[in-house]
Amino acid sequence: APARAEPQEVLVFAAASLKNALDDINAAWKSESGRSATISYAASSVLAKQIESGAPADLFFSADRDWMDYLAKKDLIRPDSRAELLGNSIVLVAPAGAAKPLDIAPGFPLATALGDGKLAMGSVDSVPAGKYGKAALEKLGVWQSVSAQVAQADNVRAALLLVSRGEAPLGIVYKTDAAADKGVAVVGTFPADTHPPIVYPVALTKTAKEGAADFLAFLKGAKAKSLFEAQGFTVLP
Amino acid sequence: MDWLTLSPDEAAAVRLSLRVATVSTLASLPPALLIAFLLARRRFPGHALLNGLVHLPLVMPPVVTGYLLLLAFGRRGPVGAFLADHLGLVLSFRWTGAALASAVMSFPLVVRAIRLSVEAVDRRLEAAAATLGAPPLLVFLTVTLPLVAPGLLAGAILGFAKSMGEFGATITFVSNIPGETQTLPSAIYALTQVPGGEAGALRLTLVSIAISMAALLASEAIATRLARRLAAA
């Protein structure tokens, strides 16, 4: 297998939602340095547990803080290398044709807007976007009125799909996903103070190979910044 | 003891999983029987296509299957719209949709089990029934079907077990609404996604295993009786 043929290649474990951006950045890094990283995309939870059981990953790029904290607690990452690289925001979306702007504010009439439809979100306990969405709705005081109508998808892409297919009249997804899908229109954006900060932490693992730090550095560089932003991410300072 | 007590949501998931698995198993047996029979016995132009179609859910990642189900059976999907308008049968976000997803996912297994049994049926017995005046449908009901019983049973238990574990297509198609579409595997999956959720996931997994093992034991008991009845004659 190619990966074993070049053992020095950096192995990155990254949340699947980062695939587009990281693939581009990897290509850029390759043309710049001649080296390339191997990137394994999966759910953050899965990747974290694999690192815990000895996966040869050099770099972990999580979709939320929880799983990074999990590894930190087990002393499996280099705390000094940890950085919160990207930010994102969550938005309320509706199917493209049927979008009526809604002012997202405390007590806003979400239930009315839903009618007897479902509100599509990521799983409110496990999927980061779902957790953020629930926190925001609670903060805004409308969670109680809609909680029975929440359809929880196992990832944010599935939630987005439910809206773009018109199955659900409204959904809560990342701005990055909403922007790329012509089937949905953004109805409103949740204010940043209604939920914990949406960040994508990255860190080297305890067993990271030498080259990994270079890739991490590249991620933090200007070239990467523009590629992240091209996918709609906010690059945190 | 506390460890064993289920929360109301969990209990609901258990009940729902049982219902979904039972309904999807029972509902998939008749079409599976029909298709197994066609595949085993008839050679027709679309044979390979039908055979391929049946196996698709096995070949495609469950997420893709769920996605296709959504496209077809969702409210806006051609079949879903038809069912909703004409039969009042809504599948999306309903436990019925979960049952459909389960049935589709386990369909290849059920069909194959039944097909193997159909192929093992001694056709000379069907010929004998015909000479005794039984028209084809009655030959099927009175001879073929009883002889296919072991395959039906094996198919049913495979389907049931698969339904108890199916999750990818289900959650993609009907998502995860506690009390309506949150089956045991969905609940377990959600727990595995939370740091520290392992204990809960393990607990529900054990519940799921216990249910399936009970079904399995029952099926073995029936199979033993069937085998005794059908002992090579």
Added chain:
Amino acid sequence: MDWLTLSPDEAAAVRLSLRVATVSTLASLPPALLIAFLLARRRFPGHALLNGLVHLPLVMPPVVTGYLLLLAFGRRGPVGAFLADHLGLVLSFRWTGAALASAVMSFPLVVRAIRLSVEAVDRRLEAAAATLGAPPLLVFLTVTLPLVAPGLLAGAILGFAKSMGEFGATITFVSNIPGETQTLPSAIYALTQVPGGEAGALRLTLVSIAISMAALLASEAIATRLARRLAAA
């Protein structure tokens, strides 16, 4: 045409999936045959337990199965450490691990298919072979096994198809490392997780389906020949 051209990573995923599916299918047939035979023919104290164990991968959500594999066969797991130290066989994060995950996930299907065929074997033929001087092992090899061929074939094709679609346990156990553990379904999954990935996912799904259909057609052709050979005598 461009749409059909595979990127190097995708081509690697296709090759890998083929390898994983083939190896896992071939490797699981002998133990599946053994266990199917035991389950069908012998009554022993651990019968129900073994039967339950075989069905577990069907019942548990794939993620759980993958997680358990990770715990047992991972580098730090008891079995994994043993295999690595004594046999030099590393499974975690290797394609071999993907094959193991595939084999485990398809095991219930393979065993059941073979078992149904074993149960359909006319034991009077085995008795006849014994009177002709064949000791039990040779009876098995020269009579039982050939008669079980349809079940073996059905099991193999089910296992192969399942391997081509298996994703949950594989990605959880060996992750999704391009060129090493990124099978087609894992690649498809990753594509479904990002905006604009649908086209790529669909494309790979079609590739996967094409491969499986080819295998299916081949198996049907063999099955037809087998059936002609074994036509009720």
Added chain:
Amino acid sequence: MSLQIDIRQRLGAFRLEARFETSARLTALFGRSGSGKTSLVNLLAGLARPDEGRIAMGDAVFVDTSTRRFLPAHRRRVGYVFQDARLFPHLSVRHNLLYGRWFARRRDMAARAGQDEFDRIVELLGIAPLLARRPAGLSGGERQRVAIGRALLSHPRLLLMDEPLAALDEARKAEILPYLERLRDEAAIPILYVSHSVTEVLRLAADMVVLEAGRVVAQGPPAEIMRRLDLLPSAYESESGRDLVVTVEGEEPRYGLTVLALGEARLFVPRLAAAPGASLRLRVRARDVMLALEAPTGISALNVLPATVVGFSPDGASGMELRLDCAGQELLSRITLKSFEALELRVGSPVHAVLKAVSFDRRYGGDLSTEASGEA
């Protein structure tokens, strides 16, 4: 009702090309193993389709490839006793027996005879103790009896029986045969009966069709067909004897006898359907030939042939087999050593061969050689 068959079918390398018509109540289908009997019966039952040809019973056309007609098996109302019993393994013996009857009762009133008939057939076949059992543990003969019962109870309008009694003991056969005779005579259900047993065929059949390698090589009254030995493999002859070539001379209708000429001598045999002048072969079994020095008078044996001893050889511990010349044809006689010495026989001794006419009676046919056995 007449049965008309004219079909061609290929089965692997085997070709079945049978054509015959019969209106006998019971027609025997006879022929060596592999001659195509079962294949033919399958075509009649509708379990196989001929490549070409036509099968009809009375007005009912079962199959006719020229008009593309094919009456499916379940609508032919044939009762088929298979060579292999083919009992339904999932049904009790009782339900196996009732299986066909259920369809018959839905069809016609006559079939509603009901319990009586069931009891009678169960009694006849001696399967009452088996009713509650499943076929799995049945012995070979038990299975075959249940299969016969199942076919009989389906109220067929044509009965196909493929070696139905092969696995049964003589005693059981002797119980079932009279029943088949009654069925043939009273119920008027035509029967096509495949059998290797000359006794059964002679006893039951009015017409006989002989198959060889897929073709009909002879058809006619069984006794006569059996007599035309040249049609049948010579190995049917299991006992020593010789064939006499004789000419039909006439009849004695009053006594039901046919008169045959052998040189100067006359032979009397039970009536044959043969025209005067026809030439026939008669089998004369060595053990049926008695010898007398003088032409005996006042005895019941009608046939006394002058002959000359041309040779002899000991046969077993107490026997002697003599070769006789009888109007230029050879005859064998088997007598005891004691008689041989008492009669002081030598080569050249003039003797009289004495044969009873009744040993030729069809009703008493034992096996082929008994049957076609010596006359005159």
Added chain:
Amino acid sequence: MSLQIDIRQRLGAFRLEARFETSARLTALFGRSGSGKTSLVNLLAGLARPDEGRIAMGDAVFVDTSTRRFLPAHRRRVGYVFQDARLFPHLSVRHNLLYGRWFARRRDMAARAGQDEFDRIVELLGIAPLLARRPAGLSGGERQRVAIGRALLSHPRLLLMDEPLAALDEARKAEILPYLERLRDEAAIPILYVSHSVTEVLRLAADMVVLEAGRVVAQGPPAEIMRRLDLLPSAYESESGRDLVVTVEGEEPRYGLTVLALGEARLFVPRLAAAPGASLRLRVRARDVMLALEAPTGISALNVLPATVVGFSPDGASGMELRLDCAGQELLSRITLKSFEALELRVGSPVHAVLKAVSFDRRYGGDLSTEASGEA
């Protein structure tokens, strides 16, 4: 080599309790359908275990429940021709035939006879054209012949044959029987032969075991056992005739004859294994009794019994059946109507019943009634 059997086994409601010993080369196992023949043979082959008991052949103990010994089937070296052929459907006829031989060749040198033997058996059974085929399309008789070949080629030291010839035509039987005789006599392989055919049993067997409802009810030389008709269901008698009770008087060793007394008269029959003074029943078939007005002289028939006509009735178109009183016992005679009139017979007419001694010779047994048939 002697075969010792003493077993008990329950099969559902059926109980097999058989005990016998035989050292005959060929032992016939006889009995009605369902009497336990196949069950017993299965025990011998090692396909079933007795609940209790012992089976041994010579020094080899096959099973002994008291010592918990059980020799598995594949080590018993029995060749078993099953009642159902049980060919391997996945193997060609050739490989079915060779299956057992392969194991035999690994075992002993004698089995290496090789191609010759294979060709001979294939030739004998007439299955050469089938060698390349699979069992699926074979006819019933073809299947049975392959099964026989397969068992023979496995070089058994005991041959178990469960109605091996039931599905075969007479011609084929007549080819195979002499081979079985050679096998019995030359190869010295003991054979246990299940058959419903009296002819086969009489011809082949030196010893005969009769089962009824799972128990051995008779054992001995076949001819003798057959004669003890009371042991056998009366329906075995399918032809009219009467039994004469006679006493053994002595022997004429020179002629190989046994002399029997019936009142004043003497009857000569081929030698029987019976002590002087013993009482026997002899079956005399109506068709074997010739009548003469005067005691004939100079004829080969040894047995002439004075008798009186006590009744008659027409029998078919050309026959007459007469009842005779013969030293106080009844005898039947069947003659032609023509003879009846020519002899001017009436009730009360004194006649002489004439019977040939050779019709009693065992070698010529037809069916039971032929066999036990009239003597004197």
